[in-house]
Amino acid sequence: xxxxxxxxxxxxxxxxxxxxxxxxxxxxxxxxxxxxxxxxxxxxxxxxxxxxxxxxxxxxxxxxxxxxxxxxxxxxxxxxxxxxxxxxxxxxxxxxxxxxxxxxxxxxxxxxxxxxxxxxxxxxxxxxxxxxxxxxxxxxxxxxxxxxxxxxxxxxxxxxxxxxxxxxxxxxxxxxxxxxxxxxxxxxxxxx
Numbered sequence: 001x002x003x004x005x006x007x008x009x010x011x012x013x014x015x016x017x018x019x020x021x022x023x024x025x026x027x028x029x030x031x032x033x034x035x036x037x038x039x040x041x042x043x044x045x046x047x048x049x050x051x052x053x054x055x056x057x058x059x060x061x062x063x064x065x066x067x068x069x070x071x072x073x074x075x076x077x078x079x080x081x082x083x084x085x086x087x088x089x090x091x092x093x094x095x096x097x098x099x100x101x102x103x104x105x106x107x108x109x110x111x112x113x114x115x116x117x118x119x120x121x122x123x124x125x126x127x128x129x130x131x132x133x134x135x136x137x138x139x140x141x142x143x144x145x146x147x148x149x150x151x152x153x154x155x156x157x158x159x160x161x162x163x164x165x166x167x168x169x170x171x172x173x174x175x176x177x178x179x180x181x182x183x184x185x186x187x188x189x190x191x192x
Contacts, residue, residue, distance in 0.1 A: 013131045018176035020135025021097045026171045028101045039128035043120035049111030052121050055104040055155050067095040070145035095142055099168035106161040115164055122165035135172035142166045
């Protein structure tokens with residue numbers, strides 16, 4: 001596969017990646033999706049099991065329906081854990097922030113660490129998106145809905161797979177704001 005020409009080093013990409021929550025109407029092209037999935041499958045994988053499978057949703061009506069199903073389930077989980085419910089206030093009626101593409105990374109329980117493997121694939125995908133000037137954001141609030149049997153059927157997720165990482169991808173409407181991180185918390189450093 002030919003590699004896309006990029007303008008960033010890997011460290012610039014790592015430091016520059018942001019969770020984007022505002023997207024232009026421009027569709028993510030099939031070739032771009034193929035490149036993102038190629039990046040995802042080159043993630044490290046325990047015992048080389050490669051437990052991932054992918055669902056790509058670009059149907060706006062289905063995305064809105066998924067959002068409608070997922071919101072009350074997520075609110076119920078927030079209530080159970082005592083988490084602020086106003087966390088959904090910025091979704092403007094759609095958990096997927098009106099992004100035109102949702103990529104769901106699913107895990108097959110066939111190895112030592114399928115969930116961890118899928119999250120490493122997710123990080124590869126999101127870093128590749130950033131390097132290609134695309135925005136991305138994990139929408140974990142949609143996971144409870146993606147575990148419902150009828151939703152799995154609608155999405156084409158086979159029974160032996162579980163949705164792990166729902167990621168919206170698209171062309172950002174505006175440039176993401178800079179952010180900061182705390183210094184690494186070193187619990188203990190054990191010298192030789």
